[in-house]
Amino acid sequence: MWTYDKFLEYPIKIKNSNPAMAKIIITQYGGPDGELAASLRYLSQKFSMLTPQAIATCNDIGTEELAHLEMVGSIVHQLVKNASLEEIKKAGLEAYYSDHGRGIYPVSAAGVPFTASYIQSKGNPIVDLTENLAAEQKARATYEYLINMADDPDVIEPLKFLREREVVHYQRFGEALRIVQDYLQEPRVIVINKPDSMK
Amino acid sequence: MWTYDKFLEYPIKIKNSNPAMAKIIITQYGGPDGELAASLRYLSQKFSMLTPQAIATCNDIGTEELAHLEMVGSIVHQLVKNASLEEIKKAGLEAYYSDHGRGIYPVSAAGVPFTASYIQSKGNPIVDLTENLAAEQKARATYEYLINMADDPDVIEPLKFLREREVVHYQRFGEALRIVQDYLQEPRVIVINKPDSMK
């Protein structure tokens, strides 16, 4: 289970409204390679992990992604909470405003509600950890696209932090994958991927 | 942000495989009225809450729902991890097994991947808190349907715990709603729901 800590993993202090940036940054809230996708993926996969280190990695990173989700929600919230309707319309955020006001709702930049179809949990640690390497790459690429389009340091700094954390996660999953591969090569009573037909 | 605690909110110790029960209990993992829907809803809505009490309620309950999500994942995992393929086929879980093995993946009982379309965050505390009352009702009803179909006390006990927590959440959201309604009736500089056209 989790204890909620009443502070963000990294401070978000945005002074200027920018609904145009909010419109795209929200894709790391509810989009295909965002923090919700990441957290849900790792916290679901953990049940199938074999080694204590892999289980802990999934729990840790899955938990950190929740903090990232909270950060992204804070960024979007601060970018729109004081925006006037005129600014919202000018930024192309009027479609989102019609259904969610200035609230936070999990969608991609296009406005498509989050779907678990974005992620996979295959019941197989090698497969899952490889999926996670790809996931962290995709998340990092998205942060780079978002940083490309931002110009406010208040926004760029936390996005850069989030991008760097993806790099660290990539390394940790790579390490977990190596450990699981080693574990599976040693002879054991229960071996993964033996066909269930051998009973 | 969150700290992960390495224990479940309520113990899950299931001695007997039962993939047929796993097949339906998973709906409280990834289904329309399940714990993921609940957690995501409350943790998203918190950004729009007006009173400290409402923000805290959304954070607390949203965090507890994560623990519930973990419990439901544990129940499903324990019900299938030792099930043979024959049991899996007999239980009608072969479709799930084809795509996820014995892993945990967020779907409804029907096998439909989770979608944020199940939830709403409207940027309006009164509306959101009313939504939450309905959500807790729906979650409770689902637990009752699941309990109706279960016969293993190892399964029924945690399901009953989860159902009772929904009742408590319902009461807490009702309280939060009353406090927000009172707050909004007092005259203030910034009043919610004044048309943005009055600028």
Next chain:
Amino acid sequence: MWTYDKFLEYPIKIKNSNPAMAKIIITQYGGPDGELAASLRYLSQKFSMLTPQAIATCNDIGTEELAHLEMVGSIVHQLVKNASLEEIKKAGLEAYYSDHGRGIYPVSAAGVPFTASYIQSKGNPIVDLTENLAAEQKARATYEYLINMADDPDVIEPLKFLREREVVHYQRFGEALRIVQDYLQEPRVIVINKPDSMK
């Protein structure tokens, strides 16, 4: 069954094209808290209602929401039917035009096709009626957001009518909920929510 009456519940006479407003008003045609969602929800739930008054309420309001759906379609249609391609592009409606021309198709403001995942029918009148209170709140909030962004009285007047009808529906569902709660408290042969295991 239904008889079609060849007039709108409230007149729609829009003199000026405005594809930008059409783009967002269509969310009450095919969006999460729109008239299609409402109608489908109530007309589906009616099969599980216990009291004649609740069944009638679901039928009445579900039928009225169809009239509202027709009104929203008329508003959108009148806002685009004479709009030039230049106006359509300028308004950001070119994506919709590519797939639907100037026709009416059930999407949210973001362009996401309607999904029944937006609604619930739980087979339990108390739960369903609570869901309906929340639904009417959400619909009303959406109309307020749309009214905030409108400036043409030809558009604002019918939107205000639709918003006021949501308030009336909210009250009627509240009344139906109270009647069902009273009904369920009186002792009867068949009692809802008794566990099916007691047979």
Next chain:
Amino acid sequence: MWTYDKFLEYPIKIKNSNPAMAKIIITQYGGPDGELAASLRYLSQKFSMLTPQAIATCNDIGTEELAHLEMVGSIVHQLVKNASLEEIKKAGLEAYYSDHGRGIYPVSAAGVPFTASYIQSKGNPIVDLTENLAAEQKARATYEYLINMADDPDVIEPLKFLREREVVHYQRFGEALRIVQDYLQEPRVIVINKPDSMK
């Protein structure tokens, strides 16, 4: 707008529970070629129809499909309302029961919630009416598949009625298509499908 008539278009009087049949018949409630898809398609397309006859046809048939939707809901309801949990499990309806009890909710036989992606409204009467011919064919084929799997005359009779109505609809849309094609061949001031670039 519509007036609700408190009787079904065709009587549904089912004496025997059969949740296995309910499980598949519901696809004509919320599935790809069902009555909701049909009604929504025609009532949306009507805004783009050119001739009074085509508009009337869309309104009439769209309205009749609502009556059919109500019939299908009644069939499913009567097949499950007295079914015991044992019968429900045996029939493979336990997944649906977990999320909806014995209520009515718009899904396909597979349990996938209805999506407007099943239908199209193209803003072009010729295209739309051709789509409708295909839609009526698909609906008819589904009724034949359902009739193939049914053995209770109480169920087969209304299904046959519904299938025959699809045949009538097919003919009426064919007629509407011919009239619109004739209409479009006569020289007029406003001609459909002239490129908008000619302004």
Next chain:
Amino acid sequence: MWTYDKFLEYPIKIKNSNPAMAKIIITQYGGPDGELAASLRYLSQKFSMLTPQAIATCNDIGTEELAHLEMVGSIVHQLVKNASLEEIKKAGLEAYYSDHGRGIYPVSAAGVPFTASYIQSKGNPIVDLTENLAAEQKARATYEYLINMADDPDVIEPLKFLREREVVHYQRFGEALRIVQDYLQEPRVIVINKPDSMK
């Protein structure tokens, strides 16, 4: 199976960036009436076709639609590959860029990922071929809408080619339908659509 030929069915040589056009043309890549929908529909239906001519038609046209899919991808790619971020933002393509950079991903103009819910394969040749007539009509209408909004001959020429091929496909499916209808009218040992109950 297929052999890949390293040339496009029709040359695409676009000299000028235009992310605004890319934004809508992509709907024929991943949208409801696009080339992916078409190809997938015909290549899936072929398994149920009765006559050699119908099977061949589905294979041929399904294969040609793959070439069209490739053409549409090339058009979009050439329209964005040299576009600056400023042009991308100005064109309203920043949402797509956030999740896919300048890559090609199957979405509609609105940004909704492709879903097979757009198509049907009914296991019945008459129904399927009627569906295909409608599909070709809808595809053609979309190309006309796109051509309406384009002004670059480098873009209009291939779009016109694609539109004309839809007309040819419509005619070929009409022919296949007639042949299948004739085939089914002649008496045979195996007759399609006889109720399976006659065994």
Next chain:
Amino acid sequence: MWTYDKFLEYPIKIKNSNPAMAKIIITQYGGPDGELAASLRYLSQKFSMLTPQAIATCNDIGTEELAHLEMVGSIVHQLVKNASLEEIKKAGLEAYYSDHGRGIYPVSAAGVPFTASYIQSKGNPIVDLTENLAAEQKARATYEYLINMADDPDVIEPLKFLREREVVHYQRFGEALRIVQDYLQEPRVIVINKPDSMK
């Protein structure tokens, strides 16, 4: 573009009906890690590849996945085409039959229509190729789950062939990734991932 060759990549000759196996094998037609997902992913990504070898790999493997898609469709078709309705019901395939008869339609084993949300094309070769390694792993795992549940050699043989091809694809994508990484390390005029802000 493509030329259609009128033979399967690997022969499918299935002598015995088995709708229960068809029900799950179809997940490699329309499911999250199936052949349609694979083909669509690689043929979409090719537009963003940098090296001739990577482009060719995407085209080759994407084209081979089409042949695999055709094989899976053939397997499912042969498993159901002669199955009686009784066998279909007993196998739990009656839901699929209601909407598609004995036809082939792209769904997962659960009956969920294919969605492009299963795949990603990120506009970045390193990211895309890493995604592809994970995709091939997931496809292979699915084939192992299916082989676990099969007992007919006519079915197991082609499934094993398909699984082995995934292994080969994994190796080819690994090789392509290494070549692209080398390419990107050498100094060049056009460098990928330089922030667009440097203009």
